[in-house]
Amino acid sequence: MMTFTLWDILRNLLLAARWTVLLSLVSFIGGGLLGMALLYLRIGKARAGQIFVQGYVELFQGTPLLMQLFLAFFGLGLFGIDVPAWLAAGLALILWTAAFLVEIWRGCVESVARGQWEASASLGMGYVQQMRYVILPQAVRVAVPPTVGFSVQVVKGTALTSIIGFVELSKAGTVVTNATFEPFTVYGLVALIYFALCWPLSKSSQILERKLNVAHRNH
Amino acid sequence: MTYRFDYSWIAEYWPVILKGLVTTVELTLIGTLFGVALGIACAWTRSLGPRWLRPPVVAYVELIRNTPFLIQLFFIFFGLPSLGVQMTEFQAAVLAMVINLGAYSGEIIRAGIEATPRGQFEAGASLAMTRFETFRHVVLIPALQRIWPALSSQIVIVMLGSSVVSQIAAEDITFAANFIQSRTFRAFESYFLTTGLYLLLALALRQALRGVGRMLFPRRAAR
Numbered sequence: 156m157m158t159f160t161l162w163d164i165l166r167n168l169l170l171a172a173r174w175t176v177l178l179s180l181v182s183f184i185g186g187g188l189l190g191m192a193l194l195y196l197r198i199g200k201a202r203a204g205q206i207f208v209q210g211y212v213e214l215f216q217g218t219p220l221l222m223q224l225f226l227a228f229f230g231l232g233l234f235g236i237d238v239p240a241w242l243a244a245g246l247a248l249i250l251w252t253a254a255f256l257v258e259i260w261r262g263c264v265e266s267v268a269r270g271q272w273e274a275s276a277s278l279g280m281g282y283v284q285q286m287r288y289v290i291l292p293q294a295v296r297v298a299v300p301p302t303v304g305f306s307v308q309v310v311k312g313t314a315l316t317s318i319i320g321f322v323e324l325s326k327a328g329t330v331v332t333n334a335t336f337e338p339f340t341v342y343g344l345v346a347l348i349y350f351a352l353c354w355p356l357s358k359s360s361q362i363l364e365r366k367l368n369v370a371h372r373n374h
Numbered sequence: 375m376t377y378r379f380d381y382s383w384i385a386e387y388w389p390v391i392l393k394g395l396v397t398t399v400e401l402t403l404i405g406t407l408f409g410v411a412l413g414i415a416c417a418w419t420r421s422l423g424p425r426w427l428r429p430p431v432v433a434y435v436e437l438i439r440n441t442p443f444l445i446q447l448f449f450i451f452f453g454l455p456s457l458g459v460q461m462t463e464f465q466a467a468v469l470a471m472v473i474n475l476g477a478y479s480g481e482i483i484r485a486g487i488e489a490t491p492r493g494q495f496e497a498g499a500s501l502a503m504t505r506f507e508t509f510r511h512v513v514l515i516p517a518l519q520r521i522w523p524a525l526s527s528q529i530v531i532v533m534l535g536s537s538v539v540s541q542i543a544a545e546d547i548t549f550a551a552n553f554i555q556s557r558t559f560r561a562f563e564s565y566f567l568t569t570g571l572y573l574l575l576a577l578a579l580r581q582a583l584r585g586v587g588r589m590l591f592p593r594r595a596a597r
Contacts, residue, residue: 314442
């Protein structure tokens, strides 16, 4: 029987963690772009657009991410495509991320006081100008901390892609466990690597909240 | 697209789905009760408890909130037996959910407790209440009322997250879906159906929690 040193285990896990990072980045950026498009519909004037986005959010926040991954994996297959795991994983995570980001951002836009809309309208600004110069600059300030905070959920969400066969940190943990029969050490290390990825994000979200909230502290 | 949906397997397999549904509901109920209890204990420790107990609680909360539920589950189910702790799939699933919700709800409840005005503590003391009585009657209930919507969303998130316990063969809804697709090869149909079940369950759970909220906090908060 082969023996594995701690370094052997750690090295393999760290190599796989690159895929966790890559998938997180793709999901977060893709989800962010889609989220912006949905936000445009959600806070726009068209009723149909608002209802569509509400339904979208309800659907993706009301079902497990794991099920969304399965449906993406087997659903894309219905079109006769041979679906690689990374494609289903990326697609499902982007759709899921967008559903959460659009709700976070909507709250931020709505947190801008009504008087700001009225004041900018009284200056003769149109909708686009109001958004561009008055509402969004204030909303973005509020939006940064929770958005950074949500990126932690995205990193943790990528762990589920191991179940549809995408080889990232969690899957590597299972594979290495099957080779070494040391689940305690391996899953402990996997947890620590996730912690090392997520904790700085959580912390910076807290710090940003403290820093960017200065303007509202005395209200 | 020429694909034809085939749900003819339902007649044979609905008991499997029903069993999964019952398991998911059981997991959620037990996990929520003990998870929120653990959360209250954590919140009390961090805001009012003895100072020496705070660092371990902070470490617990940060560790759980910054690692995936799947890994926590694997660590408990596959990792702990090497320390001599053996448990069934269901027990491991419940334990993982309690530990997970404990950390999240602890943070949420702490926010509620820390928003309590100082005067409330003093009012409790002036009525000759002990510290525990003050916490129980004066601080905790209004704190829970304040954060009830946030806590409800977190409970729904934990219920949806419980779909992962199928990976250690706890027989929940997702396990049923996996089982059916492996027998009938109707993967999309079986996941589509169970996804719908989760959606209904999430809506029902949200309504139920709203009802529980009305029961626990019959009076509106005085503002």
